[in-house]
Each structure stands twice: as C-alpha cells, then as structure tokens.
Amino acid sequence: MATTNTYDHELNVALLAVQRATLLTKSVFHSHTKGTLNKSDASPVTIGDFGAQALIIAALQLNFPDDEIVAEEEAKDLRENGQLRETVWDLVQKAKLSDSSAEKVLGGEVKSAESMLDIIDKGASQGGAKGRIWAIDPIDGTKGFLRGGQYAVCLALMVDGDVKVGVLGCPNLPVSDSEPLKEGIGADASDEEGKFGVLFSAVQGKGAQSRALSKSGLAESHDIKMKPLTNISEATFCESVEAGHSSQGDAAAIASKLGITKPSVRMDSQAKYGSIARGAGDLYLRLPVRKDYVEKIWDHAAGDLIVREAGGRTLKENKGVVAAPKDVHGKVIEAVREVLGEKE
C-alpha cells in the first residue's frame, strides 16, 4: 500500500543543510575577501555562493540520491581558477554545525576539492514538471550580500511541479517576528551569543514556521501568519533594492492607486517573502523592468510556499510577483493591471 509522504525527512535535511550553508555565507559576509566574479550576464557570484551550493548539494545527494537538482551556480570558474577553488574548498571544510547528530543527518564530508566541483555541477538539471526536483539559490540577493544588506539561502523541493517543502535562511533579518519591517540589517545579525538571524520553512498543507538560525542543531520553531490587513491604505509594501530587478516607479504608482502612503521598504532577496509571511510587512511587489526577463524558479519556489502557507496569495506567471494577504490580493492585482495597462 502506498503511504503518503509527510516530507518530515526532507524538511529536516533541508533545514539543516540551509542552516549549515548559511553559516558558511555568514563567514564570507564578515570577511574582506568575497572572491567576487562577474558571470556572463554581468551579475555577481562570490565564494559564498559556490560554497553554499556545494554544501547543500552534498547533503541532498547523500540523503536523496535519485532526486534532481536545479541550482543557480556552476563550477566552471572554479575549474579555471585554482586559487579560488582552494578558497572555496577551505570554506566548505570549515563549515560544520557543532551538533554532531545534525552533521550526521547531513551525511559524510566532501572528499576533495575535485569532488566539490562535481558536486556543484550536480545542480545542472534542466528541471521540468515531473518528478522530484530540488531548487537551490545558494545566495539570493548576491548584490545585497556584497553591499552589506539582506540575502537569503534558499532551498525548495518540487514534486511534479508542485512546491512541497521550502526553506529560507535569512541571517540578516531579526529573529523576532514582531519587529517592524525596516531597511538595513537587524541587530541580531551581529553574531552575538551565536545568534544570526532566522530560518523560515513550510511544508505544503502544514503551515509556515520560523525559528532562530543556530550554529548547532535546529532551534525550536513556531507558526507564522501573515498580518490581517483590513485597510489596504495602511499596508507596508516591500520591493527590491535594485531598480534593475523590479520597477520601483510602477510599484510607487500601484501603491498610490491603493492609497498607500507609507514609503516602500527596500530589501534584497527572498527575505521579502519571509518578512511578509511573518507579518512584519504586508505586500511584496516585483514588477518587470524588461519584457524578455524570465523569473528563475530558485528565486521564488521557497518564498512562494512560505507565503501561501502563512495565509497569503501570490501571482507569478513568469512576469513579476504580487504577494499579499488573500483578502486584498484581488484589489492589488486590479491596481497592477491598471498601472501596467496604462504603459502598453
């Protein structure tokens, strides 16, 4: 008899893998050398992105060897640059959770710098609508990461095209869900007492949770919910810091149509999804700046599930994002249509 998968093991591995990878990125965040390279599309990648991707894929391969993986980065630059490869390899070896049972769940060590490259390139699946596929964004918001702003380590499991598990590690957000949304990084990001931000997660049909990121095992979690929003004009909306990623002019026009007077909170990465899911903000608007840009699955899969499980609704359709509480989603879409329609 077939049993229904509750995704308990997948969630546990995903949480620990993201927590460990976030630890690696945090050490790079605080270091002067970030080993930044420009990719063919002129966007940046750092030793933190490569290292985090290697650590997450290593854990997935040991626990779920038959699953496919779609990840943002590839090892080509590390194959061509020995010094960079050694730096990433050093980071990967050092990144360990202090709880040995947690490390045991994640599986054995990456054996060599060479095998690390092959592991990074295991994330080259084409994806698709069938089967079990993990989506990894080892650092989402790399520009924020380099600027000293928000970023997120993102992992999601899709089964037959449906997101079942989503995890976001946001080391620069406050641990507390009740802190109001603000620009810049939270005080908890200072690394005092081993605290370093928040880990969000969701399993389809089981709600969304947050917990403090920890350097050992998993901290206690609690449920999160979007904030009820009765009067949309009182909404706080968030958007990208990067004007090249989302049209800030269109967002301002939409906000004004909705009667929103508070200025937008600009924040990099899927930290925006986590922030509205925990009720720190209300809306997330991402509006296309270029007709030909296609949104990437790893930029949205985890955050999208976390918002929906926290009681929100999202709309993506490859062109931008509108995430809002269910009750007001229709209203926001109407304003988006009006503003974008006027531009046609």
Ligand SMILES: Nc1ncnc2c1ncn2[C@@H]1O[C@H](COP(=O)(O)O)[C@@H](OP(=O)(O)O)[C@H]1O
């Ligand atoms: N023209 C564009 N429109 C929308 N998103 C874009 C874009 N160019 C790059 N991006 C994506 O924007 C992501 C960051 O989003 P945000 O602005 O919300 O922080 C980047 O993720 P990475 O940083 O992982 O590369 C990248 O995939």
Ligand SMILES: [Mg+2]
């Ligand atoms: Mg990138």
Ligand SMILES: [Mg+2]
């Ligand atoms: Mg990204």
Ligand SMILES: [Mg+2]
């Ligand atoms: Mg990225």
